[in-house]
Amino acid sequence: MTxxxxxxxxxxxxxxxxxxxxxxxxVGEETKKKVEKIIKETGYRSNILAKSLxxxxxxxxxxxxxxxxxxxxxxxIDGINEIxxxxxxxxxxxxxxxxxxxESRFDHISDFQKDIDKSLDVLIGMQVDGIIYVGMHDRKVxxxxxxxxxxxxxxxxxxxxxxxxxxxxxxxxxxxLTHMLIDNGHKEFGIIDGLANSEPACLRVNGVKSALNExxxxxxxxxxxxxxxxxxxxxxxAIEILSKENYPTTIIAMNDDMxxxxxxxxxxxxxxxxxxxxxxxxxxxxxxxxIAPRITxxxxxxxxxxxxxxxxxxxxxxxxxxxxxxxxxxCMIIEGESIxxxxxxxxx
Amino acid sequence: MTxxxxxxxxxxxxxxxxxxxxxxxxVGEETKKKVEKIIKETGYRSNILAKSLxxxxxxxxxxxxxxxxxxxxxxxIDGINEIxxxxxxxxxxxxxxxxxxxESRFDHISDFQKDIDKSLDVLIGMQVDGIIYVGMHDRKVxxxxxxxxxxxxxxxxxxxxxxxxxxxxxxxxxxxLTHMLIDNGHKEFGIIDGLANSEPACLRVNGVKSALNExxxxxxxxxxxxxxxxxxxxxxxAIEILSKENYPTTIIAMNDDMxxxxxxxxxxxxxxxxxxxxxxxxxxxxxxxxIAPRITxxxxxxxxxxxxxxxxxxxxxxxxxxxxxxxxxxCMIIEGESIxxxxxxxxx
DNA sequence: GTGAAAGCGCTAACAG
DNA sequence: CTGTTAGCGCTTTCAC
Numbered sequence: 001m002t003x004x005x006x007x008x009x010x011x012x013x014x015x016x017x018x019x020x021x022x023x024x025x026x027v028g029e030e031t032k033k034k035v036e037k038i039i040k041e042t043g044y045r046s047n048i049l050a051k052s053l054x055x056x057x058x059x060x061x062x063x064x065x066x067x068x069x070x071x072x073x074x075x076x077i078d079g080i081n082e083i084x085x086x087x088x089x090x091x092x093x094x095x096x097x098x099x100x101x102x103e104s105r106f107d108h109i110s111d112f113q114k115d116i117d118k119s120l121d122v123l124i125g126m127q128v129d130g131i132i133y134v135g136m137h138d139r140k141v142x143x144x145x146x147x148x149x150x151x152x153x154x155x156x157x158x159x160x161x162x163x164x165x166x167x168x169x170x171x172x173x174x175x176x177l178t179h180m181l182i183d184n185g186h187k188e189f190g191i192i193d194g195l196a197n198s199e200p201a202c203l204r205v206n207g208v209k210s211a212l213n214e215x216x217x218x219x220x221x222x223x224x225x226x227x228x229x230x231x232x233x234x235x236x237x238a239i240e241i242l243s244k245e246n247y248p249t250t251i252i253a254m255n256d257d258m259x260x261x262x263x264x265x266x267x268x269x270x271x272x273x274x275x276x277x278x279x280x281x282x283x284x285x286x287x288x289x290x291i292a293p294r295i296t297x298x299x300x301x302x303x304x305x306x307x308x309x310x311x312x313x314x315x316x317x318x319x320x321x322x323x324x325x326x327x328x329x330x331c332m333i334i335e336g337e338s339i340x341x342x343x344x345x346x347x348x
Numbered sequence: 349m350t351x352x353x354x355x356x357x358x359x360x361x362x363x364x365x366x367x368x369x370x371x372x373x374x375v376g377e378e379t380k381k382k383v384e385k386i387i388k389e390t391g392y393r394s395n396i397l398a399k400s401l402x403x404x405x406x407x408x409x410x411x412x413x414x415x416x417x418x419x420x421x422x423x424x425i426d427g428i429n430e431i432x433x434x435x436x437x438x439x440x441x442x443x444x445x446x447x448x449x450x451e452s453r454f455d456h457i458s459d460f461q462k463d464i465d466k467s468l469d470v471l472i473g474m475q476v477d478g479i480i481y482v483g484m485h486d487r488k489v490x491x492x493x494x495x496x497x498x499x500x501x502x503x504x505x506x507x508x509x510x511x512x513x514x515x516x517x518x519x520x521x522x523x524x525l526t527h528m529l530i531d532n533g534h535k536e537f538g539i540i541d542g543l544a545n546s547e548p549a550c551l552r553v554n555g556v557k558s559a560l561n562e563x564x565x566x567x568x569x570x571x572x573x574x575x576x577x578x579x580x581x582x583x584x585x586a587i588e589i590l591s592k593e594n595y596p597t598t599i600i601a602m603n604d605d606m607x608x609x610x611x612x613x614x615x616x617x618x619x620x621x622x623x624x625x626x627x628x629x630x631x632x633x634x635x636x637x638x639i640a641p642r643i644t645x646x647x648x649x650x651x652x653x654x655x656x657x658x659x660x661x662x663x664x665x666x667x668x669x670x671x672x673x674x675x676x677x678x679c680m681i682i683e684g685e686s687i688x689x690x691x692x693x694x695x696x
Numbered sequence: 697g698t699g700a701a702a703g704c705g706c707t708a709a710c711a712g
Numbered sequence: 713c714t715g716t717t718a719g720c721g722c723t724t725t726c727a728c
Contacts, residue, residue: 043495048473050705081443125396147391398721
């Protein structure tokens with residue numbers, strides 16, 4: 001079913017049908033009725049390909065995600081979809097599937113570049129109005145998007161010098177969390193760090209340290225142990241820290257998985273949370289709501305990050321803003337029952 | 349950058365450039381080299397919109413998902429993407445975002461139909477070659493896809509009479525799990541059911557019952573309690589079952605959340621898993637790997653469901669198969685340490 | 697081997 | 713108010 005056929009059925013020209021469809025010119029009430037009736041009856045749907053081709057505007061945004069099975073990716077896409085729907089844009093998704101690919105050929109980054117180039121060929125070929133690149137880790141991705149002169153926004157990652165970025169705040173969040181702990185009378189801290197080369201881990205630890213510095217608390221370096229982001233690593237690190245004679249009474253883990261490791265370490269060592277030891281995590285993983293006592297943790301603004309990314313992109317597309325912006329959104333502290341509160345915080 | 353411009357730069361006709369690009373006719377070696385050089389230099393990317401319009405074939409598949417934030421949706425999309433990539437197809441994603449919408453206007457199903465119709469207008473308008481509809485619950489969805497005469501596959505749901513479907517097996521899986529329990533000497537069962545009107549819950553319970561029937565075990569109806577899919581519900585149900593004088597020694601929960609409820613109920617009642625009570629779940633939620641003893645549970649073949657859906661769709665698109673198929677894929681039993689094994693299963 | 701030209705379905709001057 | 717027509721970028725017959 002095409003415009004031409006509709007026009008023939010209605011006994012008018014294709015232009016008139018187009019006018020009715022788009023309200024782009026004054027059409028007589030009667031003609032309009034007639035055309036609309038036929039459109040409804042036939043279930044006609046305009047060919048967006050032809051329309052976009054003609055108008056040189058697709059109302060299409062390309063979303064490249066490094067891996068859709070990573071938890072945060074779906075949340076971010078959802079945020080993108082929310083505003084896309086509001087503004088009449090559609091998204092074409094390109095899933096690089098890096099997670100499963102990395103397993104088999106870890107060191108061939110160049111292979112992934114080929115995948116990205118292929119994605120880009122498709123997206124640009126589809127005449128997308130702009131591109132959002134969603135990372136699977138919060139890190140710098142450089143020079144991956146070649147030969148584009150369309151607006152680009154990086155989400156959950158960033159790229160120096162090219163395009164805008166939307167991220168969440170690691171350092172400030174941990175700074176605030178640490179101050180909250182300090183305000184509750186906590187004085188002796190252990191830190192369970194992420195992987196050595198992880199930028200977010202580094203920032204989070206910096207946030208903790210800078211809060212502690214402000215109040216003159218020094219963390220013994222032997223109480224900062226890497227847990228490598230995993231449950232097992234967290235448990236091992238916690239045992240190392242808690243086995244000492246004068247172990248710290250508060251352990252700040254850089255994610256929830258490691259915090260759960262602390263839980264089990266504490267159990268094995270006969271320490272009760274939060275009575276003997278306070279613990280905090282990061283991520284607000286689903287699991288934390290199912291474990292008693294609930295972990296005090298950090299929620300990243302994932303859905304909002306998607307929303308803001310798309311907002312930024314659309315502003316750029318529509319010429320409202322040509323400047324690259326680097327947005328860092330605040331996280332939320334989710335209070336559980338895993339930290340000792342001031343009124344009960346005397347030495348027992 | 350267009351074909352025409354490339355042609356001008358190379359001093360050949362647009363037809364020749366097209367031939368080089370698609371290998372659709374014999375082109376002189378020298379001409380080919382020249383054209384290819386210019387294509388590479390300019391970073392030319394063919395306009396897929398124009399190509400699809402001309403060929404009346406988009407190599408585009410529409411994926412409508414009821415909600416992308418539901419855990420299984422991302423896995424299924426990943427499976428779809430895997431085979432799409434293999435076969436040179438692209439996907440355009442339409443996220444209905446039902447989860448957040450249902451909160452605000454639960455009873456207006458008609459509103460959602462409007463959303464679906466809008467999605468459909470876009471997808472069909474984009475000239476997709478076929479459509480995959482991914483449900484957020486495993487249930488019947490009827491007459492939601494209007495005015496399409498393209499292949500359709502329903503995934504994680506089904507629709508009587510229209511289109512193919514790909515699902516996982518509820519009944520047979522629970523039948524097998526139950527037999528595994530029986531083989532290990534288990535004789536007294538309690539069941540924690542899902543929601544009353546849930547088809548999967550019903551099928552799962554049927555699977556359990558039919559296995560038990562085969563060996564002549566009857567389940568006391570008072571030992572079948574609804575947990576409504578939630579942790580809290582599961583805990584409540586477990587307390588109800590385990591508080592009896594002669595409580596059953598094996599509890600089959602219809603999902604992992606409820607199974608975790610059983611864990612906490614058991615702890616409160618002073619029962620040890622698996623010594624005093626055996627527990628099984630369903631879903632293989634991430635959380636089960638972080639809780640000791642690991643729950644014996646069921647993994648749904650989510651990624652594969654996506655893969656097979658797309659495979660079915662592409663077969664249909666390419667004329668290899670016009671029959672609607674209804675595929676049910678087997679699940680996998682993930683053995684943990686939450687059930688007592690035969691050799692230790694005597695009464696103590 | 698290569699090119700000229702028609703046409704996919706649509707929009708947007710322009711004419712009437 | 714409505715119709716005619718050029719043309720978006722590409723593929724594909726048909727000629728040469």
